Amino acid sequence: MRPFGRHLHNQIIVPLVFASIVVAVVAIVVAVSLVGRIIQSWIDESVDSALINTESRLETTSDDLQRSIKMAAEDSRLVAAVTSNDVQSLSGVLVLLNQSLRADNLMLLDEDGGVIASTGRLQLSPGVQPLGGSDRDWVVLSMSHPVLVHLSQAYTLTALEPVKGPEGLTYTLALSSIVDDAFVEHISEGSGAIVGVYDSKGTPVAARSPRSVDGDAAVKALRNPGESVTAAFAGIGEGKTVPLELSNETFRLRAQTIAFKNDPTGSKAYLVVAMPTTVAEQTRRTTTNLICMWSALAVLILLGLNWWVARRVSGPLVQLSDSVGRVAEGDFSAKVSFHGTNEITHLADNFNTMTDSLRERSESLTKKVLELATLYEMSRALGSTLDLETLLDSVLDSAMRIFNVELGYVTLRDRDTGHLTVRSLRGAAAARPDEAAVRTSMSEWVVREGRPLIFNPPRAGEESTGRVDSVSGALAALCVPLISNDGTIGAITVGSRDPQHRFTSDDVRLLATIANHVTIAIGNIELFSSLQDAYLATVRALAAAVDAKDPYTRGHSDRVAQFAISIGDSMDLAPEQRTALEMAAYLHDIGKIGISEDILLKPGTLSDEEMGQMRHHPLIGANILKPIAFPWPIAPVVRHHHEHYDGRGYPAGLKGEEIPMLARVLTVADAYEAMISNRPYRRGRSEEDAILELRRCAGTHFDPRVVDAFIRVLADGAEAAGAIGAVHFDALGPEEANAVFVAVCDGMFASFRRLGGPRLAANLEQDINTTFAARDLPYRLSAGHLACEDVGVITEDEQLDQMRIAMGAVASFIERTSGASLVGHFYAEAVEALPERMRHHADRLGLLS
Incomplete structure (x- = not known):
């Protein structure tokens, strides 16, 4: 959109015209306003002068009267x-x-x-x-x-x-x-104003207009005081005037108290002066008209000058614009030439130099643009997600678009096994390639050697080599390694089945740039994942320490966390909210560290005083967590997880939407777990009774939406449990039982490795293998994975005994190294990560007594 047209002449003239008019209007407004204030000030000064003159003549009259009476006396x-x-x-x-x-x-x-x-x-x-x-x-x-x-x-x-x-x-x-009209005329002589005198009660006494002023209407208004006179009385002492609007004329009024200096009785009256503004208004209008006239003349002169300057500038620029258009169409021979020594001539010389340079740099710039576009695509992909699969898919799609190919894949090396696996694949067959295809692919060589690799199809007349990438089936392919500080972690490959496609050394440099960014992003994702796992492990350890104070609540935080996460999944919470909810669930009772064990372990009902102390634990917990810089808002959830939806909870008495959403979810999960768990002073309720209690308290204790979501979760879980319950242990074969046992052991050892580090994990692995060998158990740990040896045919009971003995050994060594509280957490974490069927069988096997 061009508000001033296409031509530079118009684009110069129109803004200048607009600016000139704006300046003129502003100048007129300012001048008129200033003149108005000056005239208003002059009128007010005239009123003050008339008032002073009248007061002076009144004082003189009083003095004359006093001298006369002294002479008479x-x-x-x-x-x-x-x-x-x-x-x-x-x-x-x-x-x-x-x-x-x-x-x-x-x-x-x-x-x-x-x-x-x-x-x-x-x-x-x-x-x-x-x-x-x-x-x-x-x-x-x-x-x-x-x-x-x-x-x-x-x-x-x-x-x-x-x-x-x-x-x-x-x-x-x-x-x-x-004091009559004649008296008023005498004391106001020479003031040029209409004067009125009022007694001490404000009653009009006399009013008179000078002969030089047609003030009959004003005299009448002073003799019959209205709002203006009342306002003038109200302004006594403030030194301000008030307007008196009559049909044909406007006056300015001011009132003053009449008091004699030598009157000890303090008798007083009021003097009101009305000054006509006709002459002042005529002066203001005349001045305003003159200002407008001269401003309009100045604008016209300025417009003429602007037009002349614009024509002097726009003419050469039109010629220059035509030449620029030719250059834009690809004609770099366009030249411009002007006579003179001004800035436009200098601009023409620079333009001619520029066209020569453009002709030389066009190809180089094209390549630079391609590289910049690639980096831009990469920056968007790298900054948009912390999910590894999403990141690799996005980067691979961008790389394929940049190189205009239809095939691509990313391989990563497993840090524990060293095996290379395809993590993202585009354009190839739908099925993932097998290990043999990966081992013979070009990415295997690139990862092993740490160098990029190109192969292109033979040109016309050359002998065919028959080389095809075993993973993607590409005839032309380019693969570069992903190199981090720890070595080569994988490779990224792009390719095409087009026999005419060729990759060059510039393509290697470009894909290497992409690979460097991908390597950094993978490192960031792994670092974030490790940090999150460390947070979770630390939180679970803290929760275990809290639960350990009371044998009846051991595992309470784990179960509350499971319920809370299930509710969060049902309510479609964002991943960040889900993580915050899980952390808060594990830590919600950390404040009980500050509660006496006599109260925590009391078998009977708590007294009011003890209950009051117990109700401090949310605040204690929030204060413990407040200094910790969690990436998620944990402390508010812990603080308010005992608030009631109707505002009768504690510690703050929040109600409804005032309570944080995650705290409302945690309240329901905590209450349900407490209802179904056994305590020293009561047996736990059945699930049906607990659900009825949740429904009954929905809207008072609990958020109805959270209760509905939890009941849906429980209903879905009951259906799944019924379906799984139909599979008896008799239907569980020895291979599946063995798979469950191996998965649980691997999960526990992985949790220990994340918490203790690789060195401590290696020492633990060695001790456990020694124990397995000493007890003649058919198991062996290698690089964090449990392997089972073939022992021939044994009964199910013998197999189960071997599993429990081995699990006991694993638990014993973890307890010796990290404490008993973490054993249960590691086991629960491992079981929770299993599929539904395997999780059910793990519970039925009772591997950890």
């Missing part, structure tokens, strides 16, 4: 009238004083705050007490101050001044100015 006529306590004279003096003061109210209050005399628009009746007690108290203390107070039905700015009355009394002279 010091007037000699007033002092004389107060001293004489002549009310009529006082009224006349107040009228004369107010003619010059022009106040809305001038009054004199007695010691109790009652009106003695009053004049002005708000003239009050004698005896009325218009002020609060706190105002009078401060005046009594000879404190003059302004106060915002309601007088009669008007809200006023009132200045108070103490006046000495007769007999040492203190009267109060009050000078008031009504």
Whole structure:
């Protein structure tokens, strides 16, 4: 998909156009946003300035009022009238004083705050007490101050001044100015804003718009406060403005508390300033339009410049592209030539040099690609599996595809016998070749000599040699050895029945590379298998040590492991999960190492305290296993194998899917084995009773799905046991009995060899052979395998006695070397590996008493 078209010109122009537009849009957005913030900041500063101006003029008005009342209080006529306590004279003096003061109210209050005399628009009746007690108290203390107070039905700015009355009394002279629209217009003059005044309860008192502003709607909004005014009140002290949206215009509001510094009573009111944003919005729109216009002009200029540059670059590149197309089609004579000394000219020179080099290297590159493809195929095969058969099949298929042949096989040498066997075969007959075919094959010679071998069919006119590989039937074949640090372990062979096919020395090198990778992969698989076997042997030894503490639970871990693995197979667990389950089953009771033997071996029912200690064993076991770096998650399974599906188990009280799946499987296997086993304090249940108990507790103690899977396993096992049970010992011939005995001995010795190593196994083999010879037993161990000598005709009882004596000798030497606990494990492992029929007969023979 070409979003900008096929031509380079378009691929240069279109992204540049897109980038230019994006840059312009981003610049416009940023500029508009910045202008908007600047204008918003300017509006907020204008509101603050108007608020400060109004507060300043209000403070000035208050100061003027205070000075006026001080002058009036010091007037000699007033002092004389107060001293004489002549009310009529006082009224006349107040009228004369107010003619010059022009106040809305001038009054004199007695010691109790009652009106003695009053004049002005708000003239009050004698005896009325218009002020609060706190105002009078401060005046009594000879404190003059302004106060915002309601007088009669008007809200006023009132200045108070103490006046000495007769007999040492203190009267109060009050000078008031009504806070009305005219008052607001006076204090807001020059601010350019609509101003509203509210009393201490937030009730609107007056609002006025300057003549220069059409603010009737805003004045109305201030006189009838809504959400915006309420929000402005809420923002007092935060220094923020709030919007006032009207039908034709938007205003920004800010509220401020009115309080006088020299007012000891703390009287207050609220001042709300509304600043129109019409001019600011017009400025913002004009600025935005100018930014957009100049940005568009800049984009057009940039686009023209981009087009010119693109044409200068794309023209020569079109010619170069045509020449590249010719080279891609195989024409290495294509040349390009440009005039000038720029980068494009240099590119043309390099292109001409490249075409000359391509002509020389094409064949070499083809071979390199083939080798790289081979290594790629190998890396996929080697990294995808740890199963030897799968690995060999995959590698052989890849090699056959690389060499374009239809035949191939891999042979490996048995480490114990030295025999060469075919492990993977492709393209030959369906049946595996016999030993004679392998011994005469080219792979036998390659493994013996440790060198690669090629044979090709004769060319036309040459005498036919009649050589054919005995395993694959190939006329042309190539075989290379698989060489490890321990020597040659096998060989890989590819071949063809086509008489025209030829292998070369380069093919030898390529197949040798494959062989090296295969050898490394085989070593890794064997190492992993040995590690896994060592883990399993160690785990079984630990399990045997735990089981040995209690004679009644000896073999418990083995049986639980068998049941758990059967359940895992029925539930189609992944191989990694199956291995983890087996390990956890062997180790699930390892925590009992930390439990007192008095509790473990107690014949009766455990007390609550003893049961509490016993319930610690999952945690003890998990803590023992936690530091061990198992390749599988063992510790969580051991920790939670006593959890109940309904959450009433221990130690964590997990329920349902919270319990690990493998722990749920182990819980069922452990419970079933415990139910059918004998204990000092009870006999084991029958299998039928145990199955009924599993069904009854499904959904409470156990996961119902696990129970169903286990019951299927038990049902299948019962059917198989019934079929095998029909074969009596009388039907078991001496050859088959002998085969069972040999298979069990070989399995036990193989387990011992994995655990003890080849040197210890060789010493054990020598001791056992000496004992066999001393007791005149017809058996001999050789390279880990038991061989039986022909002793003629003997009875079945005599044969069985010989087997049991020999098995006793093997068990005795293993016990002497590794401990009694491992004998049973080795025997159980050997029997478990047998086919179903042989396993059944091994149990009936009772080889290990």
